Amino acid sequence: xxxxxxxxxxxxxxxxxxxxxxxxxxxxxxxxxxxxxxxxxxxxxxxxxxxxxxxxxxxxxxxxxxxxxxxxxxxxxxxxxxxxxxxxxxxxxxxxxxxxxxxx
Numbered sequence: 001x002x003x004x005x006x007x008x009x010x011x012x013x014x015x016x017x018x019x020x021x022x023x024x025x026x027x028x029x030x031x032x033x034x035x036x037x038x039x040x041x042x043x044x045x046x047x048x049x050x051x052x053x054x055x056x057x058x059x060x061x062x063x064x065x066x067x068x069x070x071x072x073x074x075x076x077x078x079x080x081x082x083x084x085x086x087x088x089x090x091x092x093x094x095x096x097x098x099x100x101x102x103x104x
Contacts, residue, residue: 040096047087054080 057080061073 040094043087043091043094043096044098047084047091050080050084050087054084 054077057073057076061070061077064070064073
């Protein structure tokens, strides 16, 4: 050596493109899985809530004495029934298999 400082470059090999892509994809797959579980739980909660609202409107209808309140609870029952049926249809389309008809 003649006193010159020689820089030796060591190439650090990073993971290849396919490995990076796989890691990136698996990261999102886990997110999708957890999001799917939370979506299913939200759907179950919404179904139970809609059913409870429907039953509550029916109970209030039975107790109503004023004509305006009777009309209100008729519309309320119909709206709750439509929402409940819609949510049950969504559960059926997503393949959700639980006893959704129980009031909790």
